[in-house]
Amino acid sequence: MADMPAWLAVTLIAALVAVATATGVLWRVRAGRVRIADPESVVTAALLGADAQLGERATLLQFSTEFCARCPGTHRVLAAAARDEDGVEHVDVDLTHRPDLARRFKVLQTPTVLLLDAGGAVRGRVGGAPRPAELRAALTAILNGADDVRTA
Amino acid sequence: MSAQPDRGIDPRGPRFAAGITAVLLLAEVFLALIGARTAATILLAGLAALFAWGAFAGVRRHPFGVVFRRLVRPRLSPPAELEDAAPPTFAQGVGLLVTGVGLVLALVGVPLALELAGAAAFVAAFLNSAFGYCLGCQLYLLLVRAGLIRRAPVAVGP
Numbered sequence: 001m002a003d004m005p006a007w008l009a010v011t012l013i014a015a016l017v018a019v020a021t022a023t024g025v026l027w028r029v030r031a032g033r034v035r036i037a038d039p040e041s042v043v044t045a046a047l048l049g050a051d052a053q054l055g056e057r058a059t060l061l062q063f064s065t066e067f068c069a070r071c072p073g074t075h076r077v078l079a080a081a082a083r084d085e086d087g088v089e090h091v092d093v094d095l096t097h098r099p100d101l102a103r104r105f106k107v108l109q110t111p112t113v114l115l116l117d118a119g120g121a122v123r124g125r126v127g128g129a130p131r132p133a134e135l136r137a138a139l140t141a142i143l144n145g146a147d148d149v150r151t152a
Numbered sequence: 153m154s155a156q157p158d159r160g161i162d163p164r165g166p167r168f169a170a171g172i173t174a175v176l177l178l179a180e181v182f183l184a185l186i187g188a189r190t191a192a193t194i195l196l197a198g199l200a201a202l203f204a205w206g207a208f209a210g211v212r213r214h215p216f217g218v219v220f221r222r223l224v225r226p227r228l229s230p231p232a233e234l235e236d237a238a239p240p241t242f243a244q245g246v247g248l249l250v251t252g253v254g255l256v257l258a259l260v261g262v263p264l265a266l267e268l269a270g271a272a273a274f275v276a277a278f279l280n281s282a283f284g285y286c287l288g289c290q291l292y293l294l295l296v297r298a299g300l301i302r303r304a305p306v307a308v309g310p
Contacts, residue, residue: 012185021278023275025283027279066236067292068239107297
């Protein structure tokens with residue numbers, strides 16, 4: 001390729017930084033929000049494995065891997081939320097051991113959190129580290145039997 | 153089972169290092185664009201060596217990580233929480249792969265290899281540094297989904 005003048009190179013570099021910044025802002029805006037999931041899809045304890053126990057009223061199902069910067073922090077947030085409510089369980093699944101679950105629930109990023117109601121129906125879904133206040137509001141909505149778990 | 157770190161690193165360390173790396177990668181792309189190909193090649197080789205250092209010796213021993221611990225961290229408040237060192241170490245391996253492939257392609261004369269490898273690595277390093285986005289984590293999950301990384305099933309628990 002022919003050498004380009006410095007001003008053109010600087011323009012291209014600026015465009016590269018701008019595109020990367022726009023990508024990052026878009027990701028930040030969308031990450032961690034509670035979205036409506038398909039309630040037809042139901043999770044059972046048997047699907048997760050012998051030791052898994054779903055909550056009587058709701059379950060926070062976390063999908064993690066070992067190579068996941070935000071998974072340990074998310075684990076703490078969800079474990080605390082489950083502790084504060086009766087009948088709510090937190091289950092953390094390492095997808096390295098269960099790639100079938102990653103495919104079944106179309107998990108494209110870790111952590112991904114599924115919010116299950118008393119019957120195991122997937123009521124909400126969070127891609128990325130959940131925003132704690134929004135997650136607790138969605139959990140409260142499930143516990144109160146609300147139709148829509150979104151608060152925002 | 154659950155990914156609780158027994159020992160952690162300050163998560164701002166890898167992001168600080170990624171920031172320096174991103175600036176150097178931009179400089180490499182600029183040099184390649186204006187035709188200073190020898191300088192760009194040497195810079196990319198140096199960056200690939202740094203990625204290799206981080207990937208094989210671990211991010212704690214990476215030079216930029218040492219700079220962060222010695223000079224930057226003492227001036228900051230303690231981190232809100234520590235993170236596992238494994239994800240950023242894996243990300244160093246991804247950086248090594250991208251810059252290494254770019255370097256080899258450039259050395260055998262593939263046009264635009266210096267520019268494209270530098271730009272791709274820049275985007276990953278920049279997103280990590282400025283936004284905390286972990287490309288290595290995403291790639292790891294895709295490898296798991298593709299069945300390329302697999303471990304024996306174990307029972308899941310809280």
